[in-house]
Amino acid sequence: MDEIARLIAGAKNPVIFAQHGAGSAEAFDALARLAEQWSIPVCQYWAVELAMSMTHPMATGPDPRPWLENADVVLCLDALAPWSPAEVEPQEDATVIQIGPRPLQDRSGVRNFRCDIGISSEVAPAILALEAALSRLEGSEAAEKRGKDIAQRNAADRAARFDAALAGENAASLTKRWVSHELSLHLRERDAAVFSELGCQLPSMKLERHQSWFDGPHAGGLGWGSRRPWALPLPDLTRRWWPPWVTGPTCLPTLSPATRSPKRWGSRCWSSC
Helix, strand or coil, rough: CCCHHHHHHCCCEEEECEEEECCCHHHHHHHHHHHHHHCCCCEECCECCCCCCCCCCCEEEHHHHHCCCCEEEEEEEEECCCCCCCCCCCCCCCCCEEECCCCHHHHCHHHHHCCCCCEECCCHHHHHHHHHHHHHCCHHHHHHHHHHHHHHHHHHHHHHHHHHHCCCCCCCCCCCCHHHHHHHHCCCCCCCEECCCCCCHHHHCCCCCCEEEEEEECCCCCCCCHHHHHHHHHHHHHEEEECCHCCCCCCCCCCHHHEEEEEHHHHHHHCCC
């Protein structure tokens, strides 16, 4: 981990890809701290669990291309498919690091994704170890300057995505982007979790908490969203959760324009659970 920390600290354009969350609330906070301190953009392409707040300055949009094509150090945290090879690949001289619990990752990339350095580990302890290793190194003015640029780019991208979602507020019919955005605002102050099955659109949402987002496994699984909530620890079973059909065809037709107020359609959707 010390070697990875040195590579990240010395990188000109490092990037982190996270797909299966941070593993724990402690690691969720640690990833946010180290990304901001070392000015590392975090791309949650095709995320099945949230690893970083969607409003964090270092949280990028869903497109990995602008970050991967210029990256010299690429860190993948338990990422089965961190980017689409048909659209973009890392630079030849970039260092690609794969960290995850699957033994295959210690010697080769997952599904032919590159792996120059592989570490078999659960994500949470790896993130905590990386933060500890980075804390022993000194930052640079270049990283601080890079951070301001990344934060500005992410803020502009985030504003564009949210504006696009809000554009559907007065549309003739409900849109997934608008429903997703309004749902996230409605849940923002709640200890809630969204279980999506091709319904909600994460890029349009303002989710900020650990374990506030779960999507279906990459291999698919019809009805996954109705069963997955029961796998949460027992104390969390008191949390409200959204089944996958809340933003699907079963529920949306019940929401007429007269019920478009977030409070009104929100309560109706809760009762639909």
